[in-house]
Structure formats: C-alpha cells, structure tokens
Amino acid sequence: MLERYTRPAMQAIWSLDNQYRTWLDVEIAVTIGWNVVGLVPTADLNAIQKKANFDSARIAELEQITKHDVVAFTRNVSEYLDAEKKWIHYGLTSTDVVDTAQALRLRQANALIKADLDVLKETLATLALRYKDTVMMGRTHGVHAEPTTFGLKLARFYAMINRDIARFERVAEAVATGKLSGAVGTFANIPPEVEVRAMQELRLEPQMIGSQVLPRDLHADYLTTLALIGTTLEELATELRSLQRSEIHEVEEGFGAGQKGSSAMPHKRNPISAENITGLARVLRGYVVPALEDVSLWHERDISHSSAERIMLPDATSLLDYMLNRMNNILTGLQVFPEQMLKNMDRTYGLIYSQRLLLKLIDRGMSREAAYDTVQPLTARAWDEQIQFRTLVEQAPAITELLSETEIADAFDYHWHLKHIDEIFRRVGLLN
Numbered sequence: 001m002l003e004r005y006t007r008p009a010m011q012a013i014w015s016l017d018n019q020y021r022t023w024l025d026v027e028i029a030v031t032i033g034w035n036v037v038g039l040v041p042t043a044d045l046n047a048i049q050k051k052a053n054f055d056s057a058r059i060a061e062l063e064q065i066t067k068h069d070v071v072a073f074t075r076n077v078s079e080y081l082d083a084e085k086k087w088i089h090y091g092l093t094s095t096d097v098v099d100t101a102q103a104l105r106l107r108q109a110n111a112l113i114k115a116d117l118d119v120l121k122e123t124l125a126t127l128a129l130r131y132k133d134t135v136m137m138g139r140t141h142g143v144h145a146e147p148t149t150f151g152l153k154l155a156r157f158y159a160m161i162n163r164d165i166a167r168f169e170r171v172a173e174a175v176a177t178g179k180l181s182g183a184v185g186t187f188a189n190i191p192p193e194v195e196v197r198a199m200q201e202l203r204l205e206p207q208m209i210g211s212q213v214l215p216r217d218l219h220a221d222y223l224t225t226l227a228l229i230g231t232t233l234e235e236l237a238t239e240l241r242s243l244q245r246s247e248i249h250e251v252e253e254g255f256g257a258g259q260k261g262s263s264a265m266p267h268k269r270n271p272i273s274a275e276n277i278t279g280l281a282r283v284l285r286g287y288v289v290p291a292l293e294d295v296s297l298w299h300e301r302d303i304s305h306s307s308a309e310r311i312m313l314p315d316a317t318s319l320l321d322y323m324l325n326r327m328n329n330i331l332t333g334l335q336v337f338p339e340q341m342l343k344n345m346d347r348t349y350g351l352i353y354s355q356r357l358l359l360k361l362i363d364r365g366m367s368r369e370a371a372y373d374t375v376q377p378l379t380a381r382a383w384d385e386q387i388q389f390r391t392l393v394e395q396a397p398a399i400t401e402l403l404s405e406t407e408i409a410d411a412f413d414y415h416w417h418l419k420h421i422d423e424i425f426r427r428v429g430l431l432n
Contacts, residue, residue: 005280006318007325013108014314020054022101023073028052029201030096030180031087033194044084052088053080070094091190093183095301099214100178102313103204106222109317110172116324117168117229121161123331128154128430132421135414136250136341137352142242144348146355147414150250150336152421157236159428164229171222178202179210184300212301216294219309223291226316227284233327234281237274240330244271250341254333273330277323284319287312349382350389350412357393357411364402374398 001014012018031048034040054076062072071094078085089097132151137144180195181187187195192206199206207214243250253271255261261269291312294305345352354375361371378396382389390412393399399408410416425431 001314001318005322007321010109010112010318010321013105013112014318016056018105018108019101020056020059020073022104023070023097024052024054024077025104025202026097026100026178026180026198027074027077027088027092029198030090030092030190030194032201033180033197034087034090036197037191037193040087040090044087047084048081048087051080051082052077068094070097091182091194092180093212095213096178096180096182096190098306100180100202100204102309103176103178103214104202106175106313106317107172107204109313109321110168110175112321113226113317113324114165114168114172116321116328117161117165120324120328120331121158121165123328124154124158124161125430127151127331127334128158128425131336131338132425132430133418134336134338134341135345135418136338137345144345144352146352147345147417149418149421150338150341152424153239155425155428155430157232157239158430160232160235162429164225164232167225168229171218171225174218175222176204177207177214177218178204179207179214181210183212185209185211211297211299213297213305216291216297216305219305219313220288220291220295223287223312223316226320227281227288230281230284230320230323233323234278236327237271237277237281237330240334241271241274241278244274248340248344250337250344252335252337253330254335273326277327277330280319280323284316284323287316345414349387351379351382353389353412353414354379356416357399357408360403360407360411361399366402 001011003011028049031040031045035042035045054073058079059069059072059076062075063069066072066075070089074089077088081088128151130151131154132149134150135147136150136153138146138148178195178199179185180190180198181192182189195206240251240253242248244252252269253273255269261267261272290308294308297305358368358371358375361374362368366374374396378392379389381387382392390408393408393411394405403411422431
C-alpha cells in the first residue's frame with residue numbers, strides 16, 4: 001500500500017498487527033469448535049481465550065528461523081500459554097487460517113467501501129436533482145448533438161453506481177467465506193462440525209467445497225468488480241475533466257485558497273483530482289489479470305497466488321476506498337456554470353435543432369430522404385459561413401411553404417428535448 005493513496009482506517013485493516021489478530025481469531029474460533037465436539041476441555045478453552053496473544057516483533061524473529069510465517073505465529077502464540085497450547089492449530093493447515101482470516105479482513109475492508117459507495121450515491125442523487133433542469137449541450141463524438149441537462153448526465157452516473165453497489169454486495173458476500181477442512185480439503189483431521197461451529201463464531205459462511213485453499217475464482221470475481229467500480233469513477237472523472245476544458249468550462253473542480261495549479265503558470269486551475277482518479281483506475285484494472293491467473297493452481301494447492309494477493313488485495317481495496325472518497329470530494333466541491341452551458345449551446349449556430357426540424361418536415365408530408373436533403377445543405381452553409389441556422393431556415397421556401405413561423409420557432413426551442421426528464425428520473429429512482 002502506498003501511503004499517499006491509503007486512508008488510515010483501511011491502512012489499519014491491512015496492517016501486520018491486524019493480520020495476526022484475525023489469525024488468532026480463527027485459531028480461537030476453531031478451539032471453540034473442538035470444545036463443542038468434546039475434544040478440548042472447557043478449562044483449556046477458557047485459558048486459551050484468556051491468555052492467547054501475539055507479538056509482531058517476536059513473530060518476525062521466529063520467522064527468520066522457521067522461514068514460515070504461520071509456524072512463527074503459532075509458536076509465538078504458544079509462548080503465552082501453558083499445557084493448553086497443544087490445541088493451537090490442532091488439525092489445521094496454514095491456509096485454513098490464512099484464507100479464513102483474509103475473509104475477515106476483506107469483510108472489514110468491504111464495510112468501508114460499501115459506506116463510501118453509499119455516500120457517493122447520495123451525493124450524485126443530490127446533484128442530479130439540483131441540476132435536473134439545467135440545460136446544457138449533449139455531445140456525441142465530442143461534437144454538439146442535441147440539448148440535455150446536467151442533472152440527466154449525473155443521473156446516468158447515479159444509475160451506474162447503483163449497478164456497482166449491486167455487484168459489490170454480491171462479491172462481498174461471496175468472499176465472506178472460509179474453509180477449515182485441513183490438508184487437501186478432506187476434513188480428515190478436523191470434522192465438518194468443527195468448521196461449522198467456528199464459522200458461526202466468525203460470522204462467515206463455510207465454503208461448500210475447497211481444496212487446501214479457497215477457490216480463487218471468488219477473489220478474481222471480487223477484484224474484477226473493484227476494477228469495474230474504478231472504471232465507473234474514471235468515466236465520471238473523464239466527463240468532468242472534459243467539461244472543465246477552457247473551451248467548454250461548464251464545470252470546475254473546487255480550488256482552495258493558497259492552492260497552486262502550476263509551478264510555471266500562475267493562472268492554471270487543473271482538474272488534478274479527476275486526473276488522479278483516472279490514473280488510479282488504470283492501476284486498479286491492472287490487478288484483474290493476475291487475479292484471473294491466480295485461479296489456476298497445481299492440484300489441491302500451490303502458493304503462486306499468495307505473493308500476488310499480498311499486494312493486490314490491500315492495494316485494490318485501499319485504492320478504491322481512496323478513489324471513492326476523492327470523487328465524493330470532487331462532487332461536493334464542484335463548481336457548475338449554467339450560464340456557460342447556455343452560452344455553449346449557441347456556439348454551433350442552432351445546428352443542434354436540425355433533427356427536430358427534419359421531423360417536422362416529415363410530419364408535414366415530406367419523405368425522409370427529401371427532408372434530409374433539404375435540411376443538410378442549410379446546416380453545412382450555417383457551419384461553413386457561421387450563419388445562424390434558423391436564419392437560413394426562415395429564408396428557405398421549401399421549408400416555409402410547409403412550416404409556419406410558429407412551427408419553426410417551436411423547432412428551435414430546447415424545452416422540447418427536456419420533456420421526458422422527470423420520467424427518466426423516476427425510472428432511475430430519483431423521483432417518486
């Protein structure tokens with residue numbers, strides 16, 4: 001985890017101390033399971049629950065000798081115990097502890113990410129409703145198309161976040177699972193009822209079948225979903241960056257007192273936060289390929305996935321937590337310029353109303369081909385000669401013979417394009 005892009009709460013989740021704490025939680029939960037089936041005496045269980053502990057520095061010392069982190073951990077835990085230490089790690093293999101404890105940390109991380117998603121969803125809802133009727137230029141291929149509203153643009157991202165939340169809830173539930181089935185997953189040395197009781201203690205679902213490790217398609221699905229959420233944020237960031245360009249300048253990131261945009265050019269106010277999110281989304285997507293490659297392991301297990309996951313899971317969850325928070329900050333501080341949006345609509349001489357005029361001519365009996373061939377030359381002349389399209393329309397007999405002045409004026413009224421905005425907002429759940 002790079003500290004620059006890691007928030008403190010997420011950093012604590014992926015700390016070494018929390019890793020060992022969750023390992024110990026698993027070990028104690030298994031001991032409770034053994035007690036329920038009658039193997040571990042209650043007195044020994046009580047002693048373990050009271051005295052079991054760890055010291056990260058001591059584990060590091062032991063690992064230098066054992067060259068095995070779980071063995072170093074269990075030996076350190078045993079140093080806090082007396083005869084009851086024989087029950088620590090009884091019937092388990094390393095990945096029973098590591099994979100199940102990893103699920104605990106993922107659950108902790110997922111609680112933060114879900115809270116971030118909920119906050120961003122509410123921010124998008126608030127802004128979408130605020131700017132529901134704020135007309136602006138809709139663009140396709142980067143070129144003026146037809147009028148839309150800034151609120152409708154934000155409502156689209158609101159719907160995307162809702163889909164992201166649904167995906168995230170699904171994969172978060174899927175990775176909230178553990179396995180305590182021992183070497184190669186046969187339960188030979190630890191019965192299924194111990195796993196069931198331990199999982200109840202940990203509030204995890206037992207994986208119905210595994211090998212010596214949890215199936216890694218779970219984690220591949222999870223990381224792919226995180227990357228997809230990051231891509232949603234990137235699309236929103238890219239939109240805001242484009243709208244902040246000097247030639248458009250319809251929105252602008254908040255710019256604090258004392259903030260500097262450039263070391264060379266004092267006038268610069270750059271969309272640095274949106275650009276930051278764009279870059280981090282690329283990194284987040286980079287974890288998808290190794291996550292997919294981690295699915296294929298040799299036979300019942302190898303550890304080729306382990307080194308990748310030690311990087312990917314902390315980094316991916318930390319990055320997404322950071323990105324969601326930063327995007328929310330962008331939106332809450334966003335400056336929006338409705339007057340500039342209106343001004344930009346006039347930059348293309350009224351050409352944005354060409355389809356509306358085309359359809360009116362068709363409604364008056366012209367064939368589509370004839371109507372298109374009547375309108376298109378006028379649009380070309382308006383653009384090439386920088387003449388208002390409406391002026392040319394009002395001078396064209398082929399049009400004025402069919403359409404009255406009132407009908408032509410109606411064709412150039414942007415309100416026509418906004419008449420279903422409320423209906424769309426109801427569809428996405430922003431209006432009752």
